[in-house]
Amino acid sequence: KKITLLPGDGIGKEIMESAKVVLNTIASEYDHRFSFQEHAIGGDAIDRYGTPLPEDTIQACEDSDAVLLGAVGGPKWDGNPPHLRPEKGLLGIRKKLGLFANLRPVQGFSSLLHASPLKEEVIKGSDILIIRELTGGLYFGRPSERRNDGKEVVDTLAYSRQEMERIIEKGFQSAQIRNKQLTSVDKANVLESSRMWREIVEEKAKEFPDVKVEHLLVDAAAMKLITEPNRFDVIVTENLFGDILSDEASVLTGSLGMLPSASVRTDGVGLYEPVHGSAPDIQGKGIANPLGMILSVALMLRHSFHMEEEATEIEKAVNECLEQGYHTGDLDIKGGQKVGTKEMTQAVIENLT
Amino acid sequence: KKITLLPGDGIGKEIMESAKVVLNTIASEYDHRFSFQEHAIGGDAIDRYGTPLPEDTIQACEDSDAVLLGAVGGPKWDGNPPHLRPEKGLLGIRKKLGLFANLRPVQGFSSLLHASPLKEEVIKGSDILIIRELTGGLYFGRPSERRNDGKEVVDTLAYSRQEMERIIEKGFQSAQIRNKQLTSVDKANVLESSRMWREIVEEKAKEFPDVKVEHLLVDAAAMKLITEPNRFDVIVTENLFGDILSDEASVLTGSLGMLPSASVRTDGVGLYEPVHGSAPDIQGKGIANPLGMILSVALMLRHSFHMEEEATEIEKAVNECLEQGYHTGDLDIKGGQKVGTKEMTQAVIENLT
Ligand SMILES: CC(C)[C@H](C(=O)O)[C@@H](O)C(=O)O
Ligand SMILES: CC(C)[C@H](C(=O)O)[C@@H](O)C(=O)O
Numbered sequence: 039k040k041i042t043l044l045p046g047d048g049i050g051k052e053i054m055e056s057a058k059v060v061l062n063t064i065a066s067e068y069d070h071r072f073s074f075q076e077h078a079i080g081g082d083a084i085d086r087y088g089t090p091l092p093e094d095t096i097q098a099c100e101d102s103d104a105v106l107l108g109a110v111g112g113p114k115w116d117g118n119p120p121h122l123r124p125e126k127g128l129l130g131i132r133k134k135l136g137l138f139a140n141l142r143p144v145q146g147f148s149s150l151l152h153a154s155p156l157k158e159e160v161i162k163g164s165d166i167l168i169i170r171e172l173t174g175g176l177y178f179g180r181p182s183e184r185r186n187d188g189k190e191v192v193d194t195l196a197y198s199r200q201e202m203e204r205i206i207e208k209g210f211q212s213a214q215i216r217n218k219q220l221t222s223v224d225k226a227n228v229l230e231s232s233r234m235w236r237e238i239v240e241e242k243a244k245e246f247p248d249v250k251v252e253h254l255l256v257d258a259a260a261m262k263l264i265t266e267p268n269r270f271d272v273i274v275t276e277n278l279f280g281d282i283l284s285d286e287a288s289v290l291t292g293s294l295g296m297l298p299s300a301s302v303r304t305d306g307v308g309l310y311e312p313v314h315g316s317a318p319d320i321q322g323k324g325i326a327n328p329l330g331m332i333l334s335v336a337l338m339l340r341h342s343f344h345m346e347e348e349a350t351e352i353e354k355a356v357n358e359c360l361e362q363g364y365h366t367g368d369l370d371i372k373g374g375q376k377v378g379t380k381e382m383t384q385a386v387i388e389n390l391t
Numbered sequence: 392k393k394i395t396l397l398p399g400d401g402i403g404k405e406i407m408e409s410a411k412v413v414l415n416t417i418a419s420e421y422d423h424r425f426s427f428q429e430h431a432i433g434g435d436a437i438d439r440y441g442t443p444l445p446e447d448t449i450q451a452c453e454d455s456d457a458v459l460l461g462a463v464g465g466p467k468w469d470g471n472p473p474h475l476r477p478e479k480g481l482l483g484i485r486k487k488l489g490l491f492a493n494l495r496p497v498q499g500f501s502s503l504l505h506a507s508p509l510k511e512e513v514i515k516g517s518d519i520l521i522i523r524e525l526t527g528g529l530y531f532g533r534p535s536e537r538r539n540d541g542k543e544v545v546d547t548l549a550y551s552r553q554e555m556e557r558i559i560e561k562g563f564q565s566a567q568i569r570n571k572q573l574t575s576v577d578k579a580n581v582l583e584s585s586r587m588w589r590e591i592v593e594e595k596a597k598e599f600p601d602v603k604v605e606h607l608l609v610d611a612a613a614m615k616l617i618t619e620p621n622r623f624d625v626i627v628t629e630n631l632f633g634d635i636l637s638d639e640a641s642v643l644t645g646s647l648g649m650l651p652s653a654s655v656r657t658d659g660v661g662l663y664e665p666v667h668g669s670a671p672d673i674q675g676k677g678i679a680n681p682l683g684m685i686l687s688v689a690l691m692l693r694h695s696f697h698m699e700e701e702a703t704e705i706e707k708a709v710n711e712c713l714e715q716g717y718h719t720g721d722l723d724i725k726g727g728q729k730v731g732t733k734e735m736t737q738a739v740i741e742n743l744t
Contacts, residue, residue: 120586123580125580125581129581154510155509155510155513155617155618156508156509156510156617157507157508157509157510160508176548176581176582177581179545182582182583183583184583184587188552188587189551189552189553190549190550190551190552191549191550191552191583191584191587192532192547192548192549192583192584193547193548193582193583193584194545194546194547194548195529195545195546195547195548196543196544196545197543197544198542198543199541199542199543199544200542225631225634227476227478228478228482228529228530229529229535229546230535230536230537230544230545230546231544231545231546233473234537234541234544256634256635257634257635257637257638257639258638260613260635260636260638260639261638261639261641261642261647263639264508264509264617264639264642264643265508265642278578279635281578281609281610282609282610282613282632282635283613284610285610285611285613285614286610286613286614286617286639288614289614289617289618290617294614
């Protein structure tokens with residue numbers, strides 16, 4: 039299997055090393071062959087090649103079975119013009135590869151739940167999968183421009199029916215293999231695009247009679263994620279709503295550094311990255327939490343390579359490490375042992391083998 | 392002072408009675424004259440006049456010094472076509488009156504804070520004012536339509552520079568009379584409108600050198616509201632972001648039923664309403680919590696009538712009721728006394744006089 043590695047910025051390089059170590063272990067345990075190609079993206083690519091998404095990188099990703107990404111961005115490039123911002127690399131590669139479905143699982147680890155900002159009785163038992171549309175909506179709609187001598191500005195929320203259908207279908211399919219509950223989030227009392235979205239959800243619901251569907255307005259969803267996180271199973275929504283709600287959801291369990299994400303399309307090709315950012319403040323110190331990245335590797339094995347057993351092994355190993363008390367500085371485990379990126383990775387490897 | 396009352400739907404009528412009782416008490420205590428005119432809006436107006444916002448209602452509001460609104464909406468009208476939805480009445484009156492600034496204070500009451508979904512150490516000390524732009528952006532931008540035989544759909548996020556300037560200015564002014572901290576929320580890494588917004592914030596910042604400004608992306612803001620609610624003072628943002636974030640913030644203290652809101656323009660005219668909805672499930676039972684409405688009356692006295700003392704009196708009286716243990720069924724006070732809408736209102740009156 040060909041995997042393109044895009045370490046990116048900040049702690050991206052350090053945690054990408056952990057990903058490689060884990061993949062090499064899986065390869066030898068299960069007799070798989072993974073080949074790695076490393077390429078530049080984000081601020082790193084701006085510094086080296088003058089663009090956040092070099093042609094070489096695009097080409098390599100297009101020729102791969104899956105892509106692993108560390109993180110992009112940092113204060114160094116904050117003042118850059120829009121087309122020279124690290125995020126453009128991320129937005130660009132999503133669009134180029136047609137990765138229309140962003141999967142963001144949010145699930146607590148019992149040894150870490152005490153760090154949640156929510157009361158234990160509120161967060162307990164939560165297990166949410168947020169599915170966000172990733173290549174349409176306000177992010178890519180045109181026109182997006184100043185008008186009338188800078189006195190006016192417009193952005194455009196545009197979707198085709200087909201773009202909505204495929205992501206909504208992904209929502210139903212995911213709910214079907216989980217707890218059969220789908221929450222569709224929109225703003226149908228205001229937006230025409232949301233009214234079309236809701237119609238399509240109703241249509242698709244007929245093809246999935248075993249899935250229970252509810253519609254929730256985005257403002258109500260933002261409330262209920264906090265007051266009743268454990269009422270949700272799968273949430274499906276458009277790009278910007280998904281951006282906001284998935285980030286909101288990511289802090290509920292109190293361990294953002296643990297969360298993986300997958301951006302996929304229908305043929306199985308996908309890009310996998312931890313939810314946390316590039317954390318420039320701890321870059322190079324060897325203390326970054328590699329578990330979000332390692333769990334993203336698990337998602338890659340599951341979704342892109344259909345290696346369910348291997349994926350589950352990794353997830354179990356991560357959980358065991360935590361049970362054994364190993365944690366990086368961003369986490370806290372009572373009576374546990376604080377370790378760096380390499381030791382944490384080593385602990386996962388030991389539980390794997 | 393001429394006040395238009397728009398009870399609307401569900402529990403709107405019941406809590407509007409409480410507002411009247413409180414205003415009459417203030418009138419006789421302070422020797423003010425308030426005249427009331429009641430008009431229809433929302434579902435009630437649809438049922439009686441075939442439109443969610445009758446001309447009469449608009450006229451009455453335009454001739455008033457302030458408007459009080461109960462709540463609009465309910466399952467009865469959920470199947471209606473867009474132009475016959477209760478919410479259209481609310482959106483319409485905001486736009487007609489040019490109420491561009493929505494003020495949403497979020498503050499905990501110490502006797503109720505135990506009901507927060509957040510841990511006490513997280514929520515303690517939070518005191519946030521969210522200022523949401525209310526008459527622009529995706530809510531009103533055109534085109535908003537299906538295209539190409541229903542195969543495509545667009546909504547438009549449109550703002551003029553002047554619309555942004557006045558709400559951002561409101562943000563600075565509000566921060567200046569509070570804790571001098573302004574958080575401007577946008578999505579400047581993706582949206583052109585957000586980049587213009589950010590430029591205007593930077594410009595205005597020069598006119599308010601005593602206010603500390605920070606920029607936060609909307610996804611990061613959705614996270615930080617949960618993890619560090621007490622780091623915020625004033626938050627200013629555009630319409631849809633404000634809709635989502637203010638509703639998210641409204642559940643943090645655990646007593647949504649207590650929260651008031653104000654929608655104002657520069658000349659002081661405003662519309663005041665509780666944040667909670669029409670709660671059709673408890674309509675007519677006499678158990679609705681009137682305190683969100685009563686605190687909205689206080690906001691009206693302060694912002695539209697410059698009756699600071701009277702407003703503070705009401706706020707104090709509400710607080711005293713809670714300290715005395717009075718609460719409606721949506722709240723819970725240890726060792727307290729559960730009462731209905733009328734008794735709760737009476738308790739406020741007794742603390743007022
Ligand atoms: C970096 C940014 C453009 C991106 C987004 O908004 O999609 C990020 O917030 C994310 O969610 O992956
Ligand atoms: C009813 C709806 C149109 C409205 C809005 O989104 O503005 C409501 O959610 C609000 O926040 O007052």
